[in-house]
Amino acid sequence: MAEAQLFVSHDEFTCSVCLDTLTDPVAIPCGHNFCLKCLTDCWDQSQVCSCPQCRHTFMLSPSLKRNNLLNEVIKKLKKTTLSPPPPQNYAGSGDMECDICTGEKFRAVKSCLTCPASYCQTHLQPHYEGDALKHHKLVDPDRNLKEKLCEKHQKSLEIFCKTDDSCICMMCGVTEHKNHEMVELETEREEKQVSDV
Template sequence: MTMAEAQLGGLQDEFTCLVCLYTLNDPVTIPCGHNFCLKCLTDCWDQSQECSCPQCRHTFTTRPELNRNTQLNEVIKRYKRPRLSPPLSQNYAGPGDVECDFCTGKKFRAVKSCLTCMASYCQTHLQPHYEVAALKHHKLVDPDRNLKEKFCGKYQKSLEMFCRTDKTFICLMCAVNEHNSHEKSALETEREGKKKQLVETQSEIRKRLEDKEKKLKKTRSTVEEMKVGGIKMTLHIKERGEKVKE
């Protein structure tokens, strides 16, 4: 290790994004002087009603334009240190975890599944999806152990559509070749429709249960009234019988 590398190595905290706690990726410098990953800061501000520095909490009246700090990015590229990660023992896949498809030997726990690659990745093997331009557009989801069920065996493509005519999931090639004239919808559209339908069904079932509960209460009340009425009638007849004897 050169003296320059040793000196820069001691500045690891300066190269760490305080949002994700990893080495800066596409670093941007905001007016208060602090650095963050472009994606981390963008996501942070998109989810907040105000734009403030996650480190010093300085608030900006107008959202600053985020431009990559080219010089800092080159320094990080040249002297990049491993990203911070939990102890290895915590990364090993355990019962119920989805395993990384690219680990050899003992498998690490997957942190994401890619619907484009149809594979699951641990934190280390996932990095290219954040750093390689050709992979950045891939669709990442939470670890999914049922990826094969979302994969078209005929065309080796991910199932991205639903054929309403045949009531089956299809890929884009299926949509063009076998289901061209059929009624189709995007999976997200179909999922939202099913979710809405489920909510309506649950609401209807809840209403039916409430109606049945009301009827049951009314029936119980009627039975109680009949019991009371029967007791009163019995007492009345008994009283009349005693008066006749007298």
């Protein structure tokens, strides 16, 4: 079974006192999280116990206990997501370049058939995080993106017209090929691979 991917921002696990990743995280009644040491230091220097973030004041000092679940999540994320991204390589001869980088370009790690463009690791992130882009079709870096676009509509070729024996886009499917026999491009590819065997 495929694992679901969760994309989180480093800011979601940052203490607003020390501005670093939470260490021994504690949650206080207003719902904000802080490092245990940061919060106790803050309250030791003040006459009142108030949230350093929203300034909510507590009549009695809340009991502070480490949030074990949040602590484990942060440990796991430090090993993966929150660790610095792998060093980016500048595109060398034979490498696909990122279409977004300016100046010296990084090596592309994915191409988007919907955009159509190729992206380095940094510029690819919005495709994982943004709702508008996360449904785009990403493939390994591809020099021939233009060949995978309909010349007329500049849309991705996703349909195979069996009647005309050609790859077409969705717009062509509802206009010029309206009553033709059509299948998804992947379906046709699989059928041809099976018949070639």
